[in-house]
Structure formats: structure tokens, C-alpha cells
Amino acid sequence: MQQTTNTILMIRPVNFRMNEQTAVNNYYQKVIDNLLPETVNTKAQQEFDAYVEKLKTIGVNVVVVNDTKEFDTPDSIFPNNWVSFHENGNVGLYPMFAKNRRLERREDVLIRLEEEGFTINQIVDYTSAEDEEVFLEGTGSVILDRVNRKAYCALSPRADEDLFIEFCEDFEYTPVIFTANQTVNADRMAIYHTNVMMCLGETFAVICLDSIDDKKERKNLINHLKENDKEIIDITEAQVNNFAGNMLQVKGVNDELYLIMSQAAYNSLTASQIERLEKHTKIMSSSLDTIEACGGGSARCMMAEVFLPKN
Known part of the structure; x- marks a missing residue:
């Protein structure tokens, strides 16, 4: 079993904009004033292309599929x-x-x-x-420790507990369940996707422990990570707002490990956090400002990891 892969699937946008249907519980989305939709899409495409180029430069196999204009x-x-x-x-x-999104x-x-x-071999269709x-929104809702067969999930309107447990049974993972919150206008609201506040590398975990208000759940999560010898690198809610939880470790040339993140995420990290991360992995960042602002997602959300066997 491998935790990281060299092959990533990415979809190049044709009609990117702020999705009003997801904004109801994704509190990271913003409307960029005075920008025409075409301009937003063009900027997103430029960020996408630069990002793909950087991934290819470090030796990641990126399979790019163009989105279609057939649907909105x-x-x-x-x-x-x-x-x-x-x-x-x-x-x-x-x-x-x-x-x-369907x-x-x-x-x-x-x-x-x-x-x-x-x-x-088989499609498991939920x-x-x-x-x-x-709802259970893929590896946005579920963070997989593929080697230790554990699946981490922060429950939210987009991550249903029963369906998550069904997924764990089907794919043979031990479920680790908790709730992660963010402060929205002085209220604590569920963070929409687990991968916004947590990233799991081969030997480390980046996580916003402050987002887990329940002490028992927090302790349980920490125990699971320590049991598998993951160094815990704790980030703040302000760093989560800059997408510092939305990272993914991938394999580059000669199986060199890279932690991929946005420029905003990298800029939000402290020198000591970067130093701790660099003991485990190289870091690559790319500017995704438009995609982050309008889409409310970042570097990790844009990559679907491909672990399928080769013919």
C-alpha cells in the first residue's frame, strides 16, 4: 500500500465562477467585485495552467481533462x-x-x-x-491513511456519518469521526470539507486542532495519528482560512516527496512550521488566488489522486 502517488487527475475549467449552490455552507467563497465572469474564468485557467506546469516540472504525471461546456x-x-x-x-x-456539481x-x-x-476493476457507486x-464528497470529506487503513472524516452537511461508515466497510478502513468547526459571524459552524483543516502525509499530519471543539474527539484523533507515528503540525484557524490545511503530498521525479499547496497557504505558515515540514518533504507552492476566492477550495481540492494499477 502506498500513501502517495505520482499520478494526478485534474480538470481544466471552462466556466469557472463562484458557485452559488455551494456558497450556502462553504464559508470560504467570496465574490470578487468588478470582475466579469469571463475574466474570472480566464484568471482561473491561467492559475490552473501554471500550477499543472509546476507539477510536471517536479516530475508529477498530470492527466488533464478539459471540462465541457455542455453543462453548467x-x-x-x-x-x-x-x-x-x-x-x-x-x-x-x-x-x-x-x-x-452532480x-x-x-x-x-x-x-x-x-x-x-x-x-x-469495479465502480463503487454511492x-x-x-x-x-x-452526501459524502469523496476525498474532500474523507482523508485516507491508505497504509494504516484509517479514514478520517469531519462530519458536516456534506459528510454523512452512516454513509462514511458504509464507505469504510466497503473499502476496508477504520473510521475516525469528529466534528471540525470554524467561526462564522461569531457562530461555530461545521467546516464543509475535512481536507480544508487536515492533510495527511507519509510521516506527518497538518491539522487545525483548535477546530475540533470536542476534547474527546480531539484526543481520539491525536491518539490515532500518534499510533501511526505521524508528526502533528498544528495550524491555526487563520491559517485554515488561507488554505494551509488544503495540501497534498505527492511523488515527483525518482519518487521524491513533495507537499503541494497554494502560495497563500505557504505565505501563512510560520518559519518553524515550514522547517518542521521540510524535515519530511520538499514543498511546492503555486498562486491560486482567484480559484481560492471564488471556489472556496485550493491546491488539494484540484487534484484527484490516481492509485489504480497499470495494465
Whole structure:
């Protein structure tokens, strides 16, 4: 089992903008004043292309699929919410909270991976849960410790406990469940995706412990991470607001490990946090300001990890 992969699937946007359907519980989204939608999309494409180029430069195999104009899918740039790829050749398809995000699921994306030489054995499809208004948004909601077979999930309107446990049974993971909150206008509200406040590397975890208000849940989470020898690098809520939790470790050239994050995330880290991270991994950052502001997601959300076996 591997925790990190060299192959990443990314979707290049054609109609990127702030998605009004997701803004109801993604409190990181903003409207950028005085920018035409075309300008927002163009800026997002420029950020996307520069980011892909940087990933390729360090030796990551990036499979880029263009979004289609057939549907209105402003969040298609975040494919990790609708699909996950596993070493046994299984693919997970997930139920999405926003109706217009359900249109992001495309069979041709899976066909493209098969054309790239990957094997898909079985599709495990949870999307019928949408009929019951039950959601679990892929590796946005679920953080996988693939080596130690643990799955971490912060419950929210987009991460249902029963469905998460069903996923863990199907994919053979031990569930670690908690609630992570952020302060919105003086209220504590659930953080919409686990991967905004937590990132799991091979030998470390970046996590905002302050977001877990329940002391028992926090202690349980810490115990699980320590049990697997993960160094815990704690981040603040202000750093979470700069997407410092939304990182992903990948393999570059010669299996060199890189932690990928946005420029805003990197800029929010302290010198000592960077020093601690660099003991575990190299760091690569890329500017994603428009995507972060309008999409309310960042570097990790844009990458769907491909662990499928090669033919």
C-alpha cells in the first residue's frame, strides 16, 4: 500500500465562477467585485495552467481533462469530490450536495484513465444517496491513511456519518469521526470539507486542532495519528482560512516527496512550521488566488489522486 502517488487527475475549467449552490455552507467563497465572469474564468485557467506546469516540472504525471461546456459546472476544477481511485482497481463515485456539481461526474474521464493504461476493476457507486439528501464528497470529506487503513472524516452537511461508515466497510478502513468547526459571524459552524483543516502525509499530519471543539474527539484523533507515528503540525484557524490545511503530498521525479499547496497557504505558515515540514518533504507552492476566492477550495481540492494499477 502506498500513501502517495505520482499520478494526478485534474480538470481544466471552462466556466469557472463562484458557485452559488455551494456558497450556502462553504464559508470560504467570496465574490470578487468588478470582475466579469469571463475574466474570472480566464484568471482561473491561467492559475490552473501554471500550477499543472509546476507539477510536471517536479516530475508529477498530470492527466488533464478539459471540462465541457455542455453543462453548467463552475466547480469542475475540484474533481476529488466526486471520484476516488484505489490500488485494487476500484473507483468510488460520491453523492454531491450541490445539484450542479452532480453534473461533474463523467464517464469519459474514467475512459481517459483507461486509455492512459490504468485498470478499473469495479465502480463503487454511492450517488443514489443524493435521493435521500445524504452526501459524502469523496476525498474532500474523507482523508485516507491508505497504509494504516484509517479514514478520517469531519462530519458536516456534506459528510454523512452512516454513509462514511458504509464507505469504510466497503473499502476496508477504520473510521475516525469528529466534528471540525470554524467561526462564522461569531457562530461555530461545521467546516464543509475535512481536507480544508487536515492533510495527511507519509510521516506527518497538518491539522487545525483548535477546530475540533470536542476534547474527546480531539484526543481520539491525536491518539490515532500518534499510533501511526505521524508528526502533528498544528495550524491555526487563520491559517485554515488561507488554505494551509488544503495540501497534498505527492511523488515527483525518482519518487521524491513533495507537499503541494497554494502560495497563500505557504505565505501563512510560520518559519518553524515550514522547517518542521521540510524535515519530511520538499514543498511546492503555486498562486491560486482567484480559484481560492471564488471556489472556496485550493491546491488539494484540484487534484484527484490516481492509485489504480497499470495494465
